[in-house]
Amino acid sequence: MSFLVGKIALDIVAGAPNNGEGEDNNGKVKQLRVGRDIYPYVSAQAFRRWLRDSLPEGESRSPVTRSGSGAKQQAYTAGRPDLHLDDDLFGYMVAVKKETFMRDTVLATGTLVSVVPQRPTMDFGTMSRDFPAGEHPVIHSHELYSGVVAGDLLLDLPRAGVFETDGNGLRVALSAQVATAAREAGAQDTTLRGTSAVRLPLAERRRRIALLLRTLARVRGGAKQAMHYGDRTPSLVLLAPVKGGVNPFTRILGARDGKPVFQSEVLRAEIAAWADELDGPVLVGWAPGFLDDQRERAAQDLADLIKADTLVLDHPRTILNALAGRVEAGDHDTWFEDPKA
Template identity: 75%
Template sequence: MTFLVGKIVEDINAGAPNNGEGEDNIGVVKSLRVGRDTHPYVSAQAFRRWLRDSLPAGEPRSEVTRSGSGKNQQAYTRGRPDHFLDDDLFGYMVAVKKENYQRDTVLATGTLVSVVPQRPTTDFGTMSRGFAVGEHPVIHQHQLYSAVLAGDLLLDLPRVGVFETDGSGLRVAMPKAAAEEAVKAGAQTTTFRGNASVRLPLEERRRRVAVLLRALASLRGGAKRSLHYGDRTPALVLLAPMKGGVNPFTRIVVPREAAPYFDTDVLREEMAAWADEIDGPVSIGWAPGFLGDQRDRVKRELKDLMEAGRLVVDHPRTVLGDLARRFEEGELDGWFEDRPA
């Protein structure tokens, strides 16, 4: 089996991309404390919403049903991963009329946390347009910040387009009737990780991974875009094919001298330690101009790995687009196989 694992890095400039619950009539950004330090963050839920919203306009989304009221509300999607890419890759839970169906996420995403501590700034504003002379303005305040945010991600490639039809409790992804409908539409029955399952045709599984990678390259979204619009495409993305699903690349971007720093020594040592598990070249997409001259330094310091074909460093859109193309053309079909690690 092969997993795509790695790191996603966002460059936030005077933004408020993900907000928490307001306090004292002030719109606050999400942040966490580490010791005495404050680290703004974007939640995994928000990032996944950005990614879902960045899917191509022609890609169908699974409809959401909302029911109940007050504290007894629930919302759930169609739960048809055979029909909808987002149900397949992002997962769901449907619990209605004593029936439970759940798909654990195929795309796992971490919280995007500021690499270096940053204290958000509170912006003071007023609304007085059209008010009579002498009337007091309406006051409003909200937080914003500039920071480099980094989080982990993992894509379980063998599970793309494969849905469990037996198991215990919530492990069942589809009811029997839906599974039979999927088979009639071209899916195959199979046994996957000990459970009876249905599997979509390989061409569709390739397509779904390619669509996801291109959506990541064209990522957009975030709160307060009317006031704090900014680029949300990845400033840096690292993806590595790993046989066992371990992500050894979580400590690549670290704080040094109060600034984010790409540590080539860590990358080199992790690649050496996990060489038997790495199932192809490690790809780094790095936007030019991000982190000053560090991109050029990394290329110099890792030149031997690049020349050996073990590492690729290019623009994020180029790296992700090339991976998408290779999936579509069948070059990476072996990564879909659930072979032993």
């Protein structure tokens, strides 16, 4: 049993990838304050939406139902993780006809927060095209910023393609009817962490995780792309197979003199401290040109770990696609196993 845990960073250049509620016709990026400092961020919900939208065209997506009105309206997906990868990996809650079915996410994503404080710039604009001479333009403005945003990731691999059929409270993922349909399509009964469940064939579970990793390598999305188009693929990604599901790599990016810093000494110390929990090499994808002076320095500082195959350093796309290929080929099938309680 293993969890894939780690970190992801995006390099935002003069962008507004995720916006909050505007004020007085001024669009504002999402941001949080710590004392007097401002930290722009991309919400986990937004990043997960980018991933969903970046799935291959032919991949089935769970349809959304919207019902009610006003304060009593709700929206929910089909709640069929046996049929739809996004219901499986991103989770859901369906509450209809006095029945509630819920699936906790397999992919946990933290908020991608600016590594160092940033003060967003207000971009001023007007609309006056085809207005009569002398008519006042329509004025509008919105915020944008440049910065590195980073957040944590966790993939609970034993739960991929495994759906609870009993439990307490909202733990039940499938109704009896859906569970029967899943069995008829090839799923088998199993036990997941002390709870009865049905499990998809291993080949399909491998395929779904591999597809998610490949999608992460080519994710696209974000707000205001007409004016602030930019790359949204990971500039840096760290993934490590860890047996217990703790993520010890949350602090590999820090700040120094107002700039983001990759902290090689932190990575080295965490690898040493968690060596007994690691179930394979730590994978670091680092795009050339991103914190470029630090990339070569980190390669030198960590050369012994790289030589010992404890650490792999390459391009994010190469790292993610290669890992997807190994997962799909069955090289990491033990990661999907979960000890019976």
